[in-house]
Amino acid sequence: xxxxxxxxxPNKGGRYLGIDPGLYCTGxxxxxxxxxxxxxxxxxxVRSTVEGSLxxxxxxxxxxxxxxxxxxxxxxxxxxxxxxxxxxxxxALLMAHARGAILLAxxxxxxxxxxxxxxxIKRLLTGSGRASKEQIQHAIKNELRLKAIPEPNDVADxxxxxxxxxxxxxxxPTGG
Amino acid sequence: xxxxxxxxxPNKGGRYLGIDPGLYCTGxxxxxxxxxxxxxxxxxxVRSTVEGSLxxxxxxxxxxxxxxxxxxxxxxxxxxxxxxxxxxxxxALLMAHARGAILLAxxxxxxxxxxxxxxxIKRLLTGSGRASKEQIQHAIKNELRLKAIPEPNDVADxxxxxxxxxxxxxxxPTGG
Numbered sequence: 001x002x003x004x005x006x007x008x009x010p011n012k013g014g015r016y017l018g019i020d021p022g023l024y025c026t027g028x029x030x031x032x033x034x035x036x037x038x039x040x041x042x043x044x045x046v047r048s049t050v051e052g053s054l055x056x057x058x059x060x061x062x063x064x065x066x067x068x069x070x071x072x073x074x075x076x077x078x079x080x081x082x083x084x085x086x087x088x089x090x091x092a093l094l095m096a097h098a099r100g101a102i103l104l105a106x107x108x109x110x111x112x113x114x115x116x117x118x119x120x121i122k123r124l125l126t127g128s129g130r131a132s133k134e135q136i137q138h139a140i141k142n143e144l145r146l147k148a149i150p151e152p153n154d155v156a157d158x159x160x161x162x163x164x165x166x167x168x169x170x171x172x173p174t175g176g
Numbered sequence: 177x178x179x180x181x182x183x184x185x186p187n188k189g190g191r192y193l194g195i196d197p198g199l200y201c202t203g204x205x206x207x208x209x210x211x212x213x214x215x216x217x218x219x220x221x222v223r224s225t226v227e228g229s230l231x232x233x234x235x236x237x238x239x240x241x242x243x244x245x246x247x248x249x250x251x252x253x254x255x256x257x258x259x260x261x262x263x264x265x266x267x268a269l270l271m272a273h274a275r276g277a278i279l280l281a282x283x284x285x286x287x288x289x290x291x292x293x294x295x296x297i298k299r300l301l302t303g304s305g306r307a308s309k310e311q312i313q314h315a316i317k318n319e320l321r322l323k324a325i326p327e328p329n330d331v332a333d334x335x336x337x338x339x340x341x342x343x344x345x346x347x348x349p350t351g352g
Contacts, residue, residue, distance in 0.1 A: 054291075058276050059283035086265040093258050093272045100234050100276030107235035115230075 014075035015041065016169065017068070018162025020154045021079060021099040023048060026061050027154025029162040030072045031144075038166045040144045042072060043155040054097065062101040069109060077106045078165030080157075081115045114165055121164040136160050190251035191217065192345065193244070194338025196330045197255060197275040199224060202237050203330025205338040206248045207320075214342045216320045218248060219331040230273065238277040245285060252288045254341030255279070256297065256333075290341055297340040312336050 016038075020027035029043040046064025048057035082099070086092045106113045119129035125139040137149045140159045150156045192214075196203035205219040222240025224233035258275065262268045282289045295305035301315040313325045316335045326332045 053283075053289065055279035055283040055289045058280050062280050082269050086262065086269070089262040089265065089268070092265070092269060093262070096269045096272035097276030097279065100273030101280045103231035103273065104234050104238050104277045104280065107229075107231040113229065113231045 015072055016162050016166045017072070017074035017077045018158040018160070018165060019065070019077060019079045019102055020157035020161065021061075021095055021102050022154065023054075023057055023061065023094040023098040024050065025152070025154050026065065026098060026102065027152070027156075027158035028065070028068050029150070029155060029159040030068070030074055031159075031162045031166050033166075038144060038163060040146065040150070040159060042068075043150050043159055044068075045152060045154050048098075054094075058097055058101045061098045062105055065102050065105050069105060069111070074111070076112045076114060076165070076169075077102075078114050078116060078161045079103070080121065080161055081117045114168070116161055116164050116168075121160050124164045124167050125160060139163075191248055192338050192342045193248070193250035193253045194334040194336070194341060195241070195253060195255045195278055196333035196337065197237075197271055197278050198330065199230075199233055199237065199270040199274040200226065201328070201330050202241065202274060202278065203328070203332075203334035204241070204244050205326070205331060205335040206244070206250055207335075207338045207342050209342075214320060214339060216322065216326070216335060218244075219326050219335055220244075221328060221330050224274075230270075234273055234277045237274045238281055241278050241281050245281060245287070250287070252290060252341070252345075253278075253282045254290050254292060254337045256337050257291045257293045290344070292337055292340050292344075297336050300340045300343050301336060315339075 016031040018029045024047065026046045028046070030041045031038045032041050046061055048060040052060065079099070082096065103113055122131040122136060123129040125131070126135045137156055140146070140156055140163060141149050143163055144159065150159050192207040194205045200223065202222045204222070206217045207214045208217050222237055224236040228236065255275070258272060279289055298307040298312060299305040301307070302311050313332055316322070316332060316339060317325050319339055320335065326335050
């Protein structure tokens, strides 16, 4: 959210996790640096049971994300900034419940979390903060040298934020 | 949230936890049945550090709530239903992040969570779904036989939802 400082981007090695949070379906993408290029190590989704209570569904999302953190041990998490202008309040609020549990999973592992504005992600991936969804998907496919655009769309969105995070970290000035 | 089923109210004994969720400050109230009347066993707040990142703040709230669950071992948690019409989107979204982490804490303990509409709480405590804040506070003070209205207001709000939950459970038909 605006006004809440993001953690400092981590060093230039390691693994970069991108998250597209959702109560029904949370997408994730794990990138790593391979021959000075970003590589998609794993992409997938964590789903919750629609019939479950809100608490149970959050628990399912949390467990799935924790498994990803445990298996891939990324050094940092990137996630899209929540919009401050909400068109659809109820879905946004449900998403924020899941997002809270996901950020908690990162905090419990002392994992830095970096929040990116949608325009930042678009600009870093395509050069334009107003890029279309298709342009973003094209950039993901090209930059990660994939045979196809990741599916479902939650994985593509998670890959976009992970890639934005990767480039941000590579571009960040070296400390010291 | 509307459309997501609440858990079945628990049996008529035990401890009843009411939560007023907030990222800055989460109020809680633990009630128990004492001589066929509700008694406020403990009320308090969990605060987060304003300077912290969103993830750190959610973690602080989560840890505080988990401590309350561990210490008092309530049988169920009651929490106010999230409004579907949002006047202030940003505070509502931040609150929903904290609320997600709090619901997660309940789910991790298999603790039933019951969501109450603000009008339900007002009606059960005063007889009117349109009761004023002062009428609610007066009802809390009377029903819990307190010398003063609980402070800060987060504790009073948590006491209101806990009391609503207590009465709902007492009123619920006996199973079997």
